[in-house]
Amino acid sequence: MFDRLQFLFSEALTALRRNLLMTFAAISTVAISLFLIGGLGYVYYRVNQFSQTVPGMFDVRVYLRDGISRDEIRATASAIRSLPGVKESVWLPKDKMWERTRAENPQFADVPNPYPEAFKVTLSDLDAGPSVVQSIRAMPAVSTEANGVVYRSDEQRFVTQVLSIVRWVGSVAGGLLFVTAGLLIYNAIRLTILSRRLEIRIMRLVGASGFTVTVPFLIEGIVQGLLGGAVAAVLLWLSSNLVADFIGSHNALGHPPEFPLGTVTALLCCAGAAYGFLCSSLAARTPLRFR
């Protein structure tokens, strides 16, 4: 058994060595496409998760007009809650807020309460932020002043843009490169078959099984995909560190979670190997005819 495996792997290794440039092209293209698809997919997931988990970062503050009644407050609260993209809406009573401020700042003891009635609105969908803000502004109980509704629209726009870019670059460029990588693996295996036609012919002359003839090509494809996945994991780890530094430099955004190098490497290697296997088995399906 070990003898058999040794023969099959040595055949695959010979093939990899013989087409070194083609092998390099296949590995690097698999790496880049997996980096774009898997890697940017991971970044997208993390940025999205991060933007939703940072407490209060994308909360909307809504200030109401002076002298508003309890019924109007209740009606406004339920109108806000019914808006699509709103997770929750919490009433911040002006008396309680002022009480807290005075407790923290005793020097304000004689100052009359300047706070209006307000709501803290938490979003479930960041993309819905601008439309939610627009709808709230149109509500009759909401203050018509410029700061009647306070929302960090710049940060929200930034995060939405990042997510959009990541999504597009990942799906379009990654998809194209993924197909290219597949074609390169296919071509590399076809070239190997061509360059090893004499060995294949001899194998068939002496009655080697189809398994023995085909398996080295499958191993070759798997190795190319596997190495591509490993390189993609390293690229991803490096770029994730860069993104982490970038996010860290924007104090308001806090710090992203640690990069799970082991899991990502395992996932990308498995994806690469599976893709390599698929492409090489397609390439080896039409073997050269035995003369």
Added chain:
Amino acid sequence: MAPPYISFERVEVKYTPLVYGVRGVTLAIQRGDFVFFVGKTGAGKSTLIKLLTREIKATSGRVLFGGLNLEDLPNRKTPGLRRMMGIVPQDFALLPRKRVWENVAYAMRAVGHPRREVLKRVPEILEQVSIGHRADAFPHELSGGEQQRVAIARALINSPSLLVADEPTGNLDPELSWEIMELLRSLNDRGTTVLVASHDMMVIHRMAKRIVTLDGGKIVGDSRPPTLQEALDV
């Protein structure tokens, strides 16, 4: 009389509607026979060989080998069939970057012989075809005859009871051709059935073996050498 070892029964091979490989060939070959298939290019010699090695299938008729109907044999069993025979190609098909012994060892490894067995058997096989003294040479360092000996050695790795050779002397001069034929004769003397497609008439007649002549895909002659009794009678 024992049933034939190999038989072709009304075999027809049609490559295209107008091009025939063989037409209505019926032929019986006994175990231990030495048979030459002769004829012009396109006469159907190689087609008969290819039917046996299952590179092609008959359009109609039956090809039997050791009682096995090759037309009913599933494709996955073709490698097993080829392990029962040794195939010698005209162009030697040697790996140029491997030494003589490595060429034979490679073929043995490809059919699953363990390394220990390969190390034991390769020198024996090389001796069998008298090329053991050149075991460490590369193919380009060998003469045509020596290269063909290596190709024959490789065909013997599975200890086959049948050896088929398609124009084995096609690339050799008369002297080397005779050497190869002598080698095939010695293998035949040890019990191996040998089928050779060739048009080297001088060597063929000198060998004094059975000759099946083909023309236009049909058998037009089947002559056997005289037996000892027949010769004595003459």
